[in-house]
Structures are given as structure tokens and as C-alpha cells.
């Protein structure tokens with residue numbers, strides 16, 4: 001297939017009602033793009049404060065989109081934000097959240113136990129037709145699916161941050177994901193305006209599988225003193241055409257996230273040389289140097 005929806009038969013069901021579980025950074029973005037493409041969206045969160053937070057993230061992001069579309073036409077901008085916002089509702093009631101869902105996407109904290117508990121309840125509460133996806137970055141999709149009955153209706157839909165801007169969607173199938181589910185994922189991804197790539201359930205899928213070991217090697221290179229942070233970043237920008245150097249990118253995504261992902265993979269595949277923990281990065285994290293968000297990582301940042 002390659003691109004979303006290319007060469008796909010029309011067996012799949014259209015998706016109308018989407019439930020996003022977890023309205024944080026990723027869940028809010030997913031809810032927004034789904035609503036923008038015409039879906040009725042329900043966000044399931046743990047409490048009202050988190051729902052409010054999701055609503056804030058979405059209205060700020062929609063305002064930015066409206067400004068791009070309608071420039072200085074405030075009336076049209078406001079009408080746009082209003083129209084999309086009415087397609088999104090929030091709830092803390094799991095049963096209500098999934099009662100009419102065609103597709104449930106999970107985007108809660110990256111913790112296997114939390115996700116297992118959640119998927120078990122979602123599986124029990126959702127109608128038989130509902131298909132499930134996880135937006136996990138680093139956990140195994142097949143392992144997540146062990147707690148549910150409808151394994152053929154389960155896969156990975158891995159979005160990228162910020163969701164409204166990033167064009168890519170990785171569609172991950174397990175050995176049990178049905179062709180119908182896969183086609184539905186691909187067609188839905190296309191309807192959001194994303195370009196889909198397909199991948200088996202392998203650690204990190206495509207992007208992170210290649211990116212995380214590369215970033216780790218850049219940190220090791222810096223630690224060995226082979227080159228300065230600035231020169232490593234300049235080299236990869238001008239020599240490989242990357243928009244950001246590896247250490248800048250590590251600062252941007254958070255040093256703690258890199259450590260977390262690598263440790264999870266190392267635990268599962270202790271002998272894989274690509275998944276060896278980066279001691280220097282762990283030391284920086286222990287010192288509170290998490291990158292941009294803490295004001296310092298490989299570089300120093302002004303705190304706002």
C-alpha cells in the first residue's frame with residue numbers, strides 16, 4: 001500500500017465517531033485533527049481539570065490554524081474554531097465515552113500496566129464493531145493486545161508531535177490485526193490528510209527504531225569528546241540535510257524520554273547493541289538537565 005488508502009478495496013467501514021483516551025499533548029492533537037476532518041470526537045480523561053487542559057490545548061491550536069486559513073478575518077476565524085470545537089466533547093465516564101465509538105485511540109501515559117488496565121475496561125465496554133488503536137511510541141502493540149478479546153480489531157496508530165502539523169502516520173499491524181482493520185486505519189489516516197506508512201510490530205516502528213539509536217550515538221560521540229555539541233549538530237544539518245542536529249533534537253524531545261525508551265528496549269532485548277543505555281545521558285537526567293523544558297540539556301535555554 002504505502003500512502004494511506006492507496007490500492008485499497010472498499011471493504012472497510014467509514015469512521016464517524018472517534019474516542020480519544022487521554023487528552024494530553026498527543027491526544028488533544030489527535031482529537032483536533034479528527035474533528036477537523038469531520039469526525040464526532042469524544043475525549044476520555046481522568047478528571048475535569050485534565051479535560052479543561054485538553055480543551056485549552058485544542059482551542060489554542062485551532063486559533064493558530066484559523067489565523068493561517070483566514071488571516072485577519074476574525075469573524076471567519078471564530079466561526080471556524082466554534083464549528084470544530086462543537087465536534088469535540090469530553091467525559092470522565094469510560095462507558096459513555098465508548099458507547100457509540102467506531103474507533104478508540106489510546107494516548108495515555110507510556111506505562112504498560114496503565115494501558116493494560118485501560119484496554120481491558122475499554123474492551124468490555126465498547127460495542128463489538130469498535131476498533132482499537134494505541135498511539136504508543138515504544139511499547140509492543142501485540143503485548144498491549146494480550147488483555148483484549150478483539151485482537152483482530154487492534155493495531156498501532158503512531159502520530160507525531162505536533163499532530164496537526166506533522167504529516168506522517170505510522171500504521172502498525174500485529175500478526176492478528178485483520179485486513180479490514182488495517183484498511184480502516186489507512187483510510188481514516190488518509191481522511192485526516194496524513195501520509196501513512198505501514199510497519200510490523202517492531203520496537204520503535206520505523207521512525208524511532210532508526211532515530212533513537214542515532215541520537216544515542218550522537219550523545220556517545222559527544223561524551224567521547226570526538227567533537228563539540230555545536231559541531232555534531234552543524235555536521236548533521238549541513239552534511240546530511242537534517243533540519244535539526246541530533247543533540248538539539250534530543251534537547252527538544254527531552255533527555256528523559258530518550259533514556260526511558262532506551263531502557264525499556266534494553267530490558268527486553270539486553271543483547272541488542274543498538275539498545276544499550278547511554279550512561280552520560282542518564283547522568284544529565286539525574287542532574288535535572290532534561291533539555292529545553294528544564295532550561296538546560298546539551299545547550300542552555302532561556303526560561304520563559
Ligand code: NAI
Nearest residue numbers: 022023024025026045046050107108109110135136137161
Ligand atoms: P501526556 O502526559 O501529555 O498525556 C497523557 C494524558 O493521559 C494525560 O492528560 C492524563 O491525564 C491522561 N490519562 C492518564 N491515564 C488515563 C486514563 N486511565 N484514562 C484517561 N486518561 C488518562 O502524554 P503524551 O505525550 O500525549 O503521550 C501519550 C502517548 O502518546 C504515550 O503512549 C506516548 O508514548 C505517545 N506518543 C507521544 C509522543 C510525544 O512526542 N509526546 C509522540 C508519539 C506518541
